[in-house]
Amino acid sequence: MRGKKLGGVLLAAAVAAAGLWGLTCLLVPKYTGRVVEGNFTAEYYREESPHDVLILGDCEAYENISPVTLWREYGITSYIRGNAQQLMSQSYYLLKDALREEKPETVILSISAMQQAEQSNETYNRMTLDGMRWSREKLEAILASRMEGEHLIEYVFPLLRFHSRWAELGGEDLTWFADRPLVTHSGYYMRADVRPAGTFPAERRRSNYEFEEKAYEYLDRIRELCEEEGIALILFKAPSLYPVWYDQWDMQIEEYAKAYGLAYLNALEEIDVIGIDFSEDTYDGGLHMNVYGAEKVSRWLGPVLQKQFGVPDRRGDAALSAVWEAKAARYDAEKQSQEEEFARLGYLTRFSGDETGASD
C-alpha cells in the first residue's frame, strides 16, 4: 500500500511538473514578431562549430558587425553574443557562459554599455537572461543585473512572471511552443531598409561624465578573465551618431586601454576610412548600421583582426566551410527578401507599426 501511495504521489508530482512546463512553454513570450531580440541569447547554443572571435555587447555589437561578411571575405569565424541594452555585467557572464562551450582567440567588447551600469527596463533583462542555460553564470548574472522589484524566483519559474499572458495568446504561441525560429545570423540582427541620418538634438551637458564604478568593475572582470584564458581583448565603439558618445567617455576608454595594453577600435573616428555613407548605410537615421553599413564595418574590422591579432583564415577547413556556406546562403536569402520588400513598399512590414511588441 505504501508503495502504491508513493507511486501516486510521484505520478501526481510528475503530472504537475509536466503541466507547469507545458504552461511555461505556452505563456512565455516568443519574440517572433517585430521584437525578436528575446531569442538572441538562446540561439548561441544552436551553433555547430567553434568561433575564433566572440563579440559581446548591446545593440552596438549585434547591429553593426556581420559575421557572415567576416567569414566570406576573411575566413574569420565569429559570433555575436549581444542583446538589447546588455549591461557590462551581463556581457561578463555571457562570456563566462560561452567559455563553457568554447575558447575563442579574440573577444571584441562593445563599450557603449559603460554609460549605463544598471538596467532601466525589466524587459531588457528578461530578453537577455531568460535564454541563458541554467548554470552558476546565469544565477550570478540575474543577481548582478536584476532591477528593484525583480525576483529570482520569477527567473527560476518564468510562469510566475508571464502567467498573465494567457489573455493575449496568439497563433505564434502554439507554433513556437517548444522551439524558436532562427532570428539572427550568428548573432547579427539584419536590417536591409534605409533611413538616412538627419539632424540630431543638441548635445546635452552632464554634470558627471565618469563611468560608474560597477561598469568599471565588470570591465575589469572581463579583462581579467580574458587574461586568465589567454584571449586577446579588443574594446570597440560602433559608428553610431546618436546618442552622443561624449569625448570625456572616449578619453576614459582610451586611458583604460592604454593602462592595460588593450586595443581600442573607435569606428566613429574611422567613418571615412570605413566608407560609411549615412544617407545609405543606416536603417534608423544614424543610430545603427543597416546591413550595408555592417558589411562595411566588417570589411574594416577583418584586416585588423588578421593583421594585428593573427585571427586565422579558416576557409581551407572543409567542415567549417560547409557550416558557414549554409549560414551565408540563409543570410543572402534574407537580405534579398528584405531588399525586395523595401524596394516594393519603402519599409519592412515586419518592423513597421507603433506597438512596442513587448509581448511578442
Added chain:
Amino acid sequence: MRGIRGKVVAAALVATAALAATPVPAYAWGFSFGAKAEEKAEESYVFRSGETDIVMGGDSAPVVRALGTPLDTFEADSCAYQGKDKIYSYSGFELGTHPDGGVDVISSVYVLDPAVSTPEGLQLGDPKSEITKLYGKGYTLENGVYRYVKGSSELAIYTTGGIVDAIEYTAIAE
C-alpha cells in the same frame, strides 16, 4: 486505488491550471507599470512657452498641439522597440517626450537660446548669483551644476566660470 490515483492527478492538473490562470495583478510581484501622466504631474517644475505651461511628466499631446508645428522632430526607437523617444525643436528650446503608460509624457526641456527665460526669470548668460536669488538654496551642487528637485521633476542649471550656460528640466524616472 485507480480512483484515488485519478483524483490525485486531477487535483494536480487543476492546481496547475489555477496557478497559471489566477489573475494575480502584476504589482503583486513587485512590478510597476508607471503611473498615469496626470498623477505624475501633480507636483513638478513647469517651463512656460508663451501661454503654454509645460509640466514635467505630464501628457505631451496637448502641449505639442498648443506649441504648434515644431522646427524639427527627432524620433528614436529604443532598442528592441521598447518605446519611441521624441525630441521636438522649437525656437529657443527642445522638448523631449517618452512613452509611459500608453501616452507620450514630457521627459525634458532643454533651453538653447539666451533670449528664452524660465518662468522665474533665469536665462543663459546670467551670473550664478541669479540662481539662488530665483530658486533658493535647496540645491545640490556637483561640478558646477545646480540641481533642484520638485516632486518627480528636476531642474538642472549648468554653469561654467560662474555663468549659466545650460538649463534643463527633466522628469525623474520612478
